[in-house]
Amino acid sequence: MILVTGAAGFIGYHVARKLLEEGREVTGSDIVNDYYSTRLKWDRVAELKAHKAFVFHQVDLCDYPAMEEIFKQGSVREVIHLAAQAGVRYSLTNPQAYQRSNLEGFLNILELCRRYKVDNLIYASSSSVYGKNRKLPFGENDVLEGQISLYGATKRANELMAHSYSHLYGLNTTGLRFFTVYGPWGRPDMAMFLFTEAILKGEKISVYNYGQMKRDFTYIDDIVEGVTACLEHRFGYEVINLGNNKPVELLYLIDCLEKNLGREAEKLMLPLQPGDCESTYADIKKARRLLGFEPRTGIEKGVKKFLDWYKDYYRV
Numbered sequence: 001m002i003l004v005t006g007a008a009g010f011i012g013y014h015v016a017r018k019l020l021e022e023g024r025e026v027t028g029s030d031i032v033n034d035y036y037s038t039r040l041k042w043d044r045v046a047e048l049k050a051h052k053a054f055v056f057h058q059v060d061l062c063d064y065p066a067m068e069e070i071f072k073q074g075s076v077r078e079v080i081h082l083a084a085q086a087g088v089r090y091s092l093t094n095p096q097a098y099q100r101s102n103l104e105g106f107l108n109i110l111e112l113c114r115r116y117k118v119d120n121l122i123y124a125s126s127s128s129v130y131g132k133n134r135k136l137p138f139g140e141n142d143v144l145e146g147q148i149s150l151y152g153a154t155k156r157a158n159e160l161m162a163h164s165y166s167h168l169y170g171l172n173t174t175g176l177r178f179f180t181v182y183g184p185w186g187r188p189d190m191a192m193f194l195f196t197e198a199i200l201k202g203e204k205i206s207v208y209n210y211g212q213m214k215r216d217f218t219y220i221d222d223i224v225e226g227v228t229a230c231l232e233h234r235f236g237y238e239v240i241n242l243g244n245n246k247p248v249e250l251l252y253l254i255d256c257l258e259k260n261l262g263r264e265a266e267k268l269m270l271p272l273q274p275g276d277c278e279s280t281y282a283d284i285k286k287a288r289r290l291l292g293f294e295p296r297t298g299i300e301k302g303v304k305k306f307l308d309w310y311k312d313y314y315r316v
């Protein structure tokens with residue numbers, strides 16, 4: 001059985017769904033917190049529950065005994081750990097949430113994987129670990145120049161913690177550095193979602209760094225391919241970028257949204273926010289070599305798929 005943590009979350013939902021569609025047994029866990037709409041999270045869980053081979057537990061990662069029950073009950077062979085406190089900006093105002101979910105929660109996962117002899121732990125890291133790095137594209141062998149947000153620091157800490165468990169206990173761990181993931185059922189705190197909401201309501205959108213930001217927007221189906229490909233491998237310790245390898249300017253993203261929505265955005269041009277970096281760009285040679293990873297969805301097609309879902313889900 002595979003345990004997917006964060007199954008009520010954006011990426012966890014898609015990963016669990018793909019595995020269920022492939023006929024695998026999946027146990028999902030999530031605290032279903034209100035960092036963003038719990039309705040959206042429960043709707044994702046409801047979709048997953050339509051599959052007989054899906055079991056869901058509403059559990060806090062920090063509740064060790066409750067998490068241990070999951071490992072005791074089912075024979076968990078593989079863990080895809082996607083539960084975390086996400087978001088760069090929120091980590092400036094709510095640092096404790098990151099300490100709890102991303103450090104304490106991550107340690108519990110490592111301990112349970114060790115104690116219950118889990119064969120493979122795949123977990124979410126982030127492009128944020130590249131922090132101060134300027135050299136583009138970002139490669140896994142780059143020296144990390146320093147963290148610029150607590151969020152990035154907790155994700156880097158996860159990689160270091162995973163290394164120690166791989167070294168000490170032979171736990172197979174793969175950390176995936178995701179680059180700005182988007183798509184249907186996406187996260188309401190992220191730019192694409194916020195822009196869409198504001199454009200449709202005729203409200204102003206906040207465009208940071210005066211639009212001079214580049215993000216390697218990566219479509220969810222490509223990410224899911226990369227995550228599930230890791231199940232076929234036992235790497236010992238590995239860290240791998242999963243990105244689209246084609247950074248896009250924020251203004252181009254806005255342009256795509258405007259064309260698809262048939263409305264113009266009212267832009268409020270603002271400086272770069274503390275904790276944010278100007279550009280992200282994934283070097284994916286390693287993902288290609290180790291996982292056969294090949295992103296297939298460009299931003300134009302991906303934006304359309306996101307908006308088709310958005311209009312249908314919110315009936316707009």
Ligand SMILES: NC(=O)c1ccc[n+]([C@@H]2O[C@H](COP(=O)([O-])OP(=O)(O)OC[C@H]3O[C@@H](n4cnc5c(N)ncnc54)[C@H](O)[C@@H]3O)[C@@H](O)[C@H]2O)c1
Pocket residue numbers: 005006007008009010011012029030031032033041059060061062081082083084085086087100101105124125126127177178179180181182187
């Ligand atoms: N979406 C992206 O662009 C992106 C980029 C880089 C890294 N990541 C990482 O990928 C993972 C999944 O991200 P996502 O976009 O699906 O985020 P998400 O917020 O939609 O999902 C994370 C889920 O974790 C749950 N969670 C948080 N704290 C918990 C706790 N203490 N116990 C149990 N559950 C808890 C939340 O309720 C949420 O449903 C996260 O680790 C995130 O940091 C995401």
